[in-house]
Amino acid sequence: MDNPPDIVVKALDYAGQARAIGLSWATSPAAWSQFALLAVAWLLSLVIARRFGPRLSRLIGPKDGARGSIAAARRFALRFLPLLLPLLAYGLTAVGEAITRSLVGSGAVIAFGKRVFLLLAARSFARDILRDPFLRLLGRYVLIPVAALYALGLLAPVMAWLEAQTVELGNxxxxxxxxxxxxxxxxxxxxxxxxxxxxxxxxxxxxxxxxxxxxxxxxxxxxxxxxxxxxxxxxxxxxxxxxxxxxxxxxxxxxxxxGLQQIAANFISGIILLVEGQTTVGDYVELDGGEKGTIVRMTARACVLETFDGKWIAVPNEHFITTRVVNYSDQGSANRYEVPFSVSYDTDINKVPGIITAAVEALPFILKAPDGPDVELKGFGESGIDFAVEYWVSGIDDGRNKYASEVLFTIWNVLKAEGIDIPYPHRVVELRGGLPA
Missing domain, CATH: 1.10.287 (Helix Hairpins)
Structure with a gap:
């Protein structure tokens, strides 16, 4: 090939150097002795790992059913046991390299073997220890290739070539x-x-x-x-x-x-809401726009309301600052409600407040503070006399709470038990001039 790319030329050059190194190792007695030392280091590491690995596992591992930070740390340390074999081989090879260099003044083969053992440790780390999907992907496609380049002695040239390639974006x-x-x-x-x-x-x-x-x-x-x-x-x-x-x-x-005024306004409004604390997570709120629900999340852009029918409404934070907001506080706070009812005109209305108050007060969810049930005469209607009972409860009368329904059931039952009629709409029709023939 005429004028091949530089990367091809460098690759051929490295291949030639690798071939020359391989031939020199194959014909050198010193290299054979270093290969023998590598084999001995690996076999010795294998024997040590198999003999002491189970003991180390029992020593590090927590007892069955143990909980807490210490037990979690011991379980985490136990995950690194697969590194025992390659790291032992790496350490023994490092000792062998020091001895070889002191005796014969050369240790290229054993240094290469040491880097290979480090590659095996990186492979075991990525395959057996990393459990998070992203970290496993990073270990497989970054850590192992880098360790392979280091083992082959190509990491420095590859990094130098990458450093020489520049990218410019403006200044x-x-x-x-x-x-x-x-x-x-x-x-x-x-x-x-x-x-x-x-x-x-x-x-x-x-x-x-x-x-x-x-x-x-x-x-x-x-x-x-x-x-x-x-x-x-x-x-x-x-x-x-x-x-x-x-x-x-x-x-x-x-x-x-x-173009981002609204985003900035919502962000600043969110900070104001968090600092003031007048509206927070868990509050049941109702806005002028008709949105109402419990605040389940407060983000930098909006508050998320969850309605009692399971819908989520994202309301921009700015609406909580610039519009009227009714805050019922959290669902465990005391709130007052009113239930209307009517009795017939034949009823002794002086008995009604006592009867209804006693019946409603006996319900388990009715609060006595800040005030007990209160029955009020509201007016004289077309079909009957109108009353209303006011009561305090701990929570919101909606969703899982059906306070008004149970109060109405109680009113109906106690009025029926007392013989008091609940009127229905009726009209009196007057005919003038007599009945037609």
Whole structure:
């Protein structure tokens, strides 16, 4: 091939060097002795791992059914036992290399074997220890290839070639190696950030002495700090000058000024809601627009309401600041409700308040504080005399709670038991001039 690419020329050059090294090792008694030392190190490591591996497993592993942080740490350490064999071989080979170099002044073969054992350790780590799908993918397609290049002695030339290839985006310039490092490190950092964010959120939400609004604010602050630090660290790993980010910040400011006002307003409104704490997770709210439900999530953009029929409504945070919001507090707070009823005009209405009050007060969900049941005369209707009973309960009269229904059942039963009629609509028709023939 005339004028082959540089990478082909370098590959042929490395292949020639590998062939020459292989021939020299095949004809050298010193290389044979080093191969023998590698075999001995591997066999000795195999015997030690098989003999002491089960004992080490019993020593490290926790007892059956043990729980707690110590038991979890011991189970985590137990996962690294597959590394025992290759790491033992690596350590014994390192000792053999030191002895060989002191005796014959050469240890290229045994150094190569040591790198191969390190490759086997990387393969075992990616295959047997990593359990997270992303980490297994990273180990399979990044860790093992890098360990293979290191074992063959090609890692430094490959990295030098990648560093020589540059990518330019405006005034930002970085190498291909930096781009690959950034992709790998970025995915790893944001995976680690997501894991850290989940752990910190669980820890903060477990602090029951803090107000719910304070917990939500702390969770959001921790999320911003974690991912902000991950982003800055990623830029540093890629070798991008942080001063060039000022251009991006200016563009972002223009975008917020022109088209992202609502997003910025909702974000700031969300911070205000969390700081003030007047509306928080668990509150049952009703907005001017008709949306009502229990707040189950508060995000940077919106509050998520869950209605009693299972629907989720995302309400922008700005609506909680600029419109009227009725907050029934959480579902365990005291709320007052009113149930109307009527009796016939033949009833002694002086007996009605006492009868109904006693019956409603006997219901298990009726509260005596801040006030007990109260029966009021509302007026004289067309078909009967109108009353209403007011009562306090702990919760919202909707969804799983059917307070009004049980109160109405009680009113019906007690009125029937007392012989009091509940009127139905009726009319008196007067005919003038007599009946037609």
């Amino acid at each position: 930002i310039r970085f190498s291909l190696a930096a781009l690959i490092r950034g992709l790998i490190a970025g995915r790893l950092l944001f995976w680690l950030g997501s894991w850290s964010n989940r752990q910190s959120a669980d820890y903060i939400k477990a602090q029951e002495e803090l107000r719910p609004a304070t917990r939500e604010l702390a969770v959001k602050a921790a999320e911003v700090v974690i991912f902000g630090a991950a982003f800055l660290l990623l830029l540093n790993i890629m070798g991008i000058d942080l001063t060039t980010v000022a251009v991006l910040g200016g563009a972002l400011g223009v975008g917020i000024g022109l």
